[in-house]
Amino acid sequence: MHLRTMTLQAIGPFARQHTVDFEAVGASGLFLLDGPTGSGKSTLIDAVVFALYGKVASAEASDDRLRSAYAEDDVESFVDLTFEVGSGIYRVRRTPAYDRAKKRGTGTVKQQASVRMWRVQPDDPTGDLPGSEPITRLDEAGLEIERVVGLTRTQFVQTIVLPQGEFARFLRANPEDRRGLLQKIFGTEVYERMQQRLAEMRAEANREIEASRVALTSATAHLVGAAQLGEDDAEAMSGFTAADGSGTHALLALVSERMADLAADAASLRVAADEAETLRVTSARALEEATATQRLITRRRSLLDEQAALDAAGAQHTEAVVLLERARSAAAVRPLLQGVDRAAADVATARKTVRAALDAAPESLAALVAEATDVPGATVLARLRTAREDAVRDAAALDRVVGLEASLNDERRTLREARDLADTLRDEISADDAWLSTRAALRTALADELAAATARAAVAPEHGRREEELEHAAAAHVNLTALVSDLDQAAAARASAASTAAEAVAREATLRTARIAGLAGELAADLADGDPCPVCGAAEHPAKASLAAGHVSPGDVAEAERVRTAAEDRLARARDRHARLTERVQAAREALGDSTPDEVAAALRSTRALLADCRAAAADVQRLSDEVAAHDEATARRQAARQEASERLADQSGRIEVLAQALGTIEAEVTVACAGFPTVVARQSVLLALVSAAGELLAALTDRDDAERHLADRAAELDAALAERDFADAQAARAALVGAAELAELERTVSAYAAAVERVRAGLADDEIAGLAADAAVDLPAVVEAERVAREQATAAEGRARVADQRRDAATAAAAGVHSAAERLSAAWRAGGPVTRLAGLASGTGGDNGKGLSLATYVLARRFEDVVAAANERLLTMSDGRYELTRSDQKEDVSSRRTGLSMRVVDHRTQQPRDPRTLSGGESFYVSLCLALGMADVVTAEAGGIDLGTLFVDEGFGTLDPHTLDQVLAELGKLRAGGRVVGVVSHVDTLKQTIADRIEVRPLPEGPSTLRVLAS
Missing domain, CATH: 3.40.50.300 (P-loop containing nucleotide triphosphate hydrolases)
Structure with missing residues (x-):
């Protein structure tokens, strides 16, 4: 694998975008990654590993270090890496997860990690290879990179990036720690898991054997209990469950023998139970026949006794039949008797009602009825109806006037309230006019105050910007003072480091010169007679040089070199810090110009006072605006209220005139309608009382006439019914009447006697009773006793047989469990042996593992x-x-x-x-x-x-002497000769002189780092 180019932005200390051309810097096969401690050298290696595998190189480091703390919120963090493998050239662009500022509002939002990987053109890494679709899923990109690179992240870190610190720990570690690292690198966890799995299988086999043995013991105990075996059998069976499972065959043989004995006992008891059951059935049948015969004899005797009793009660039955017929005839005319009684009572009630109505009627109506004693009833009723109708008509004519009379007080009160409301409205209008007359002047004063406050508040932004500028200037002056102090300290430290370095260089040179001068004595000290001289080769040494006093040893030179190197490193760091501070002081002074701290402080105080006044004015603007709005709103409300009161007053004046006119008309009409009575209501009450009395008297006279006619009709109906039922008069019919309960009892008695006679006759005529001999008899107690004895014997025999069957069945089931448990124990022993042996071999604890x-x-x-x-x-x-x-x-x-x-x-x-x-x-x-x-x-x-085209070797070269350093570089040169590009990570000055091509990483004064690629 060869790295071509890498571009990173906002990663670690690199805030801006930087590009590393690995092809250019590695053209010679060896390049140096140089920079002071903490500047970001390791970040470049982390960026390579992150681009490929999504994590940094060190397993202990956090991925949070990827996002640069110096980057702006809107700058994206990414690493863009192009690399070449045997299958082609690939480009991967990856962004880490980090918290970024929200685009809207405050706070942060999680920016999720992303990746994009694709193949590119060999000659143009920016051009996509035709047909190559980019991979954008994190998991798919990870699998594809492992496939094309051929290494996992752990293998990559141990082969591409050689972490000297980790292998120094590996060198000094105890074997257990080496075990963890080697297992991580070579991925031998599968053997560890296999070893653990074998141990688990051995434990499982042991658990299965023990469980099988426990199951067999439990099954044997269950069989002993189910079969109710003796102590000898129980002890014998428990002894067969040996630790090695060798006694299972003998155990099963004993179980089979005991099962045969149980089956024989159960069969014998079952035969005896069947014989006892046959005898019980025969006895039960004899008991059933004897019981039936005794029941027939008892029934015949009862029927004969009942027949004799019925014959003795025959005369009483005949008399009850006659009484029943007479009572039924009287019950037929009962409704007519009751109707006559009710009609007579109605006539008496109606006559009382007429007398009560005459007593309550006005004298005019009572006189009208008294004067008409010789006049037919119809004429009296007609006169009463005429008087009632006249009174009804006169009372109805007064209904409207009665209502007018009742409303007089309400009308008068309404008129008074209308006049009072008019007076109130006039007072409100006068008060509104007085209040509104002062509003214009107050409104003008508020508007003037608001305009003045608005003008003062308008200049607040200008004073705010000025305050911010002055605050920055004051902070810059404070920072400049601190920087000048730091610069003075850095100058002193640089001078001190320079003096120390010069002394160290001089001392090393002195010691090297002294050592060279004393080499002859050192070589001669190891020569013995006959040894060849390493300089001239002679075997004789007549005048060997001697060691001078204070001879310089190699260790003295090495220590001086170490002191010199450390002093030069401190000097380089002191110079870098002094240069950075000088640049920062110069930049700060240029930014501040000619201003002084006192001038800035005075201007800041003045600006803050002006800004405070503007802010107070802004608060007054809001307050005064609210007051003006409230003033206008209150004025508008009061004007609207006055207008409404004026309109209501006009309406109320017209209403008062209408109410006064209507009240005079009502009073005149009520006076006419009184007609000599105190009020119209009193006159109407007299008329309504006359109407009510006339109506009641008419109803009473009509009801009396109707009741007398109804009584005559009911009496005629009763006389016809008495003649039909053969009663002499109503008194005779009343004497024959009986109550409903008595009538029902007569009917039941007559019916019950007839039914009993028929039932006795039918019972004696039954074939079973008629066929009995006159002297038939049964010894029932003896038969019952014989059946009881046979039943008890059968029950006892069946219980013994059932217990034997249950014991046999339970023992059979328990024996099956013993067979199953024995087979399980044998199988567990057969299966567990090989597993136990193999687990002991794999874990190193078995006898086969020497x-x-x-x-x-x-x-x-x-x-x-x-x-x-x-x-x-x-x-x-x-x-x-x-x-x-x-x-x-x-x-x-x-x-x-x-x-x-x-x-x-x-x-x-x-x-x-x-x-x-x-x-x-x-x-x-x-x-x-x-x-x-x-x-x-x-x-x-x-x-x-796989081809490891690019290799990084981490820090550690500063601990080597020049000779060993040359040897190490020579070995690294061999790697370069094999086609690899080797990147050496170090800040040793000797390597800068030896390796021309390098990537320089330097921190900037403001904090972040930058880099540059130097390629020959």
């Missing part, structure tokens, strides 16, 4: 051997043949388990293995680098031999 390594550890150990072998190819070169890595199955001091992932560093100078944690910083770096490169080679081979 080294005690688990399956997952064994696989990782084989992969680890490949990594160590690949790392040693480079390590021997980088260390001049001194160091070599080895893998061991032995336990390490830091581990209590045998992991197979222990590691030692063999020092070929001493031929002793060393703990990796004893290596120095520089040694740890290049050993870790060899491990990382070896891991990359193995992962590449595991992934199908």
Whole structure:
């Protein structure tokens, strides 16, 4: 895989858009990613990994670092990467998820992550390949990138981006930590899961065997209880459930034997129960026949006794029949007797009503009836009707005048209220005129105040802008003071760092010169007689040089070099900070011009006072506008109220004239209608009383005549009915009458006697009773006792047989459970053995696993051997043949388990293995680098031999001495010779002199970073 170009915007410290041309910077095969700590070098690597896999390179880092804190809210964050693989050239553009400001309103909204991936033209990365549809789904793009690149994100980070820090930890880690990292890189979780699954299967097999054994024990106990076996059988069966399941055959044989015994017992008891049931049926049949014969004898005796009683009551029956016929005839004329009685009572009541009406009638009406004693009734009634009609006509004529008389008080009160309302309206109109006369002057004063406040408030925005400008200027003066102080401190720090660096350079040069001068003595110190001289080759050494006092050792030179490098780094950082602060101070002074802090403060106070006055005026504008509106609204309401009162007064004056005229007319008409009575109502009451009395007297006389005629008609009907029923008179008929209950009792007695005679006759004539012998008899108690004994014996025999059947059936079901549980236990033993053996082998705990390594550890150990072998190819070169890595199955001091992932560093100078944690910083770096490169080679081979065209090597070069650095760069050069482009991430100055092509990342004074690509 080769990286071509990458464009990023608003990512990490890069606020603006930047483009990296990897083809240009990597044309020589080796380039440097340079920049101070924290400037954004790692962000470029994170951007590459994010564009491909949607996450940053480090597993511990958060993806929230992607969105630049320096970017404006409307600037989109994205990474646009073009890369080439064997299948073509691809371009992927990815945006992270981040919170952006809402386009409308306040607050933020979540901007979702997005991706767009497609193939592009080989010669034009901006042109889409015809027929290539872009992929826009996050999950689909992730799968497609893994397919075309051939690496997962974990493999990519371990092969394309070599994280020196992580492999240094890997080098010094205990075997358990190495296990986790290797498992993550090589994806050997499947073996771990297989090992865990085998352990789970072993546990499941053990649980199944134990459950089967428990089930067999439970089934055996159930069989013992169901079959009611003795203690010997129960003890024997419990002994057959051995730990290895070998006693199941003997158990099943004993169960079969006991089941046969139970079946034989049940069959014998069933035969005895059937014989007892036959005897019970015979006895029951004999009891049934004896009971029927005894019942017939008892019934015949009862019928004969009842026949004798009926013959003795015959005379009483005849007398009751005669009484019943006479009572039925009297009941036929009962309604006519009652009708005559009611008619006579009606006549008496009507005569009383006539006398009461005469007593209550006016004297004129009573005299009219008294004078007509010799006049026919029809004539009296006609005179009464005439008098009543005259009174009705006169009273009706007074109805309208009575209403007028009743309304006189209301009319008079209405006239008074109308006159009072007119007076009130006149008072309201006078008050409104007085109030309205003052409104014009008040309105003019409010309008003048509003105009003045509006004019003052109009200049508020101008003063606000001026205040903001002055506040910014005041803050800038404060910031400038702080920057000048920081600049002075930076100048002092730069001078101090420069002095320290110069001293360190001079000391290193002095020590190197002294060391070169003392090399002869150092070489001679190791020479013995007969050893060849490394300079001249002679075996004799007549005048060996001696070590001078204070001889400089290699360690002294290395320490001086380290001090010098650190001093130069501090000087470079001090110069960068001083330059940045100088630029910021200059920019701040140019922005402030000639203004002074005191001038700005005075102008700010004055502007704030003016702005406060404008804001107060703005508040007055709102208040005065509300007051003017309220004034106008109140004036309009009062004018409308006065107009309404004037209109109501005009209407009320006309209404008063109409009411006064109508009242005079009513009073005159009522006076005429009184006609000598106090009121019209009194006159009408007298007339209405005459009408009522005449009506009542007419009704009473009419009712009396009708009642007398009705009595005569009822008496004639009664006489005809008495003659027809053979009664001498009404008194005789009344004497024959009986009550309804007595009549019903007579009818029941007569009917019951006749029915009893017929029933006795039919009973004695029945064939069963007539066929009985005269001396027939039955010994029923003896038959009952015989049936009882047979029934009890049959019940007892059936109970014993049923219990035996139930015991046999329950034992049969329990025996089936024993058979099933025994088969389950045997099957569990057969199935669990291989699983237990294989699980012990995989977990390293079985006897077949001599080294005690688990399956997952064994696989990782084989992969680890490949990594160590690949790392040693480079390590021997980088260390001049001194160091070599080895893998061991032995336990390490830091581990209590045998992991197979222990590691030692063999020092070929001493031929002793060393703990990796004893290596120095520089040694740890290049050993870790060899491990990382070896891991990359193995992962590449595991992934199908894919082409890793671009490779990044992270920080760590500052810990190497010049010779080792040359060796490391030489190995990286071999990678370059193989067609790879190697990017070295470092800020070591020596690498800047060695590697010409580089990407420089620099922070800007205002905070964000920028970059530039330098390619030869």
